[in-house]
Amino acid sequence: MTLYLLRRAGLLVVSLLAASVLIFLVLRLLPGDVAQTIGGIRATPAQVAAVRHDLGLDRPLAAQYGSWIGGVVTGDFGRSVLDGTSVSGQLAEKFAVTGPLAVGAIVLALAFAVPLGVLAAVRRDSRLGSAVNALGQLGIALPTLWVGLLLVVVFAVQVRWLPAQGFPVDGWDEPGQAVKSLVLPWLTLALAEGAVLLRFVRSAVLDVLHQDWLRTARAKGRTRTSALVRHGLRNAAVPVVSVLGLQIAALIAGAVVVEQVFVLPGVGQMLITDVGNRDLDKVQGEILLLTGAVLVIGFLVDLAHRLIDPRLRSAV
């Protein structure tokens, strides 16, 4: 296990480095000139060159990359060239919205996708099973942003239970308000994630149901339910956990859209604003942060795999 851990951690570091080089190069080498953008279309070549020098864009690529990564390692993810705000400075405040949004949505998605997925597999030949399966198909096809808008129409406008959009100015100092303004975003994001999870839970449980060892467990006197709970679910969990890991990337993308629909001041909205302003230094840091999050979570999922499935542990 230690050897595996070391090897996997090494791979994580290499992947993070590769991702950072990739982001850096794509932002530098693509045609399109930041200095020209900042200077404006009327800037003279001399002015553009001055901006370029101020931003350090006239230095060799390797030196630029070196000073960027040097900053990242010490926790400086870049600073706005427009207003001087820094990614690290804003991050805590923005994450206080996006973090709870993402975690809450995943918990909610699991809470309905797992039982419904198991139900759809166990009752696959009944009407109930087919209905749940069809609902899952539909959930995958519905655009997240549209579901969000429909929920606003129903719950915020028609019955007026919940705020349509926004987040309290004082943030979590007003916990009641903060939770209320996250209810619709949670539902929206959970539906999108949950529908995908439901399909995978269903097919994982279907796989397990046909295994010989499940029949053995029943032959030894366990009921259908207890055999499934005691033996089946842990086995079915293996593929579901890896899908959960892959879904993290989708979750991040979904959170950006949901923040836009409900006007939540989170990481996603910060990114959209900075992309709109072509604030490349900040965008570069933010994208590295999000990609890093995906890679780190992938690493944790791989470790979780080993904890669930002892066969993997001995197989190194």
Next chain:
Amino acid sequence: MKFSRAVRALLRSRSGFAGSVLVGLLVLSALVSLVWTPYDPTLARPQDSWLLPFSGGHVLGTDRLGRDELSQLLTGARSTLSTALLAAAIAAAVGLALAFAAVLTPRRLGAVVVQLTDVLIAFPVLLIAMILTAVHGGSTWTVVTAIGVGAGVNLARVARAEAGRVLGTDYVLAAHAAGSGTWRTVRKHLLPNIAPTLIVQLSLVLSVAVLAEAALSYLGFGTPAPAVSWGRMLQEQQQYVTARPLLVIWPGLAVAASVLGFNLLGDGLREATDARLRVREVAA
């Protein structure tokens, strides 16, 4: 002969049939919009703003600027369909190139390609689109490239596994022994045998692309106005959703129906190309 049998098998399955109908509707709307729409979809007529459905000759009503909703929907199909098809073409090229580079090159190089693919998978389509938009601004190409590359690296994983399986079979070994060169083997044995899996995967790429196109143009990374897209219709209507919910319902339904169509088509294709099902048909 073989093709017509596949089409028949596709239409016989329930999901294949439903998928073909929905995708057919999308294609039909896009084609019709090329030659005819009830009104000019981009023409603003302030005197006709906020018309209700079936009033003033506007079947689905008009928006704030007096643009005809039905004309916009039909025209939007065009951008959805063209984005999805172009993105799928890029995804196929990227996916096949990465997959073949992983299985056909010397082992060490192949391992590097595999690792690179895994790193690339950590970039969701949305982040690629953001990088491109930050440099270039939003455009059709931003969206198409982002979706194509993002879906392509995922396709590469599936294609790699499938290509590895085919390359390990006896008939490939036999071809090799008979003196078939690498490219001949790829053309004669590898491509035809991974094609069914690839076609199913590509129909799923199309459904992902439709969703992504809507989300990206909603976020403002797509073709700028006056080009029409369902995602931007949703974005423009968002602040008036309380007053005119129907104007938000239609574009969303159109996206959902197209996504469902491609998904069901993929399921149908999987059933139609499944060798075990075909054997049953021959035996019957």
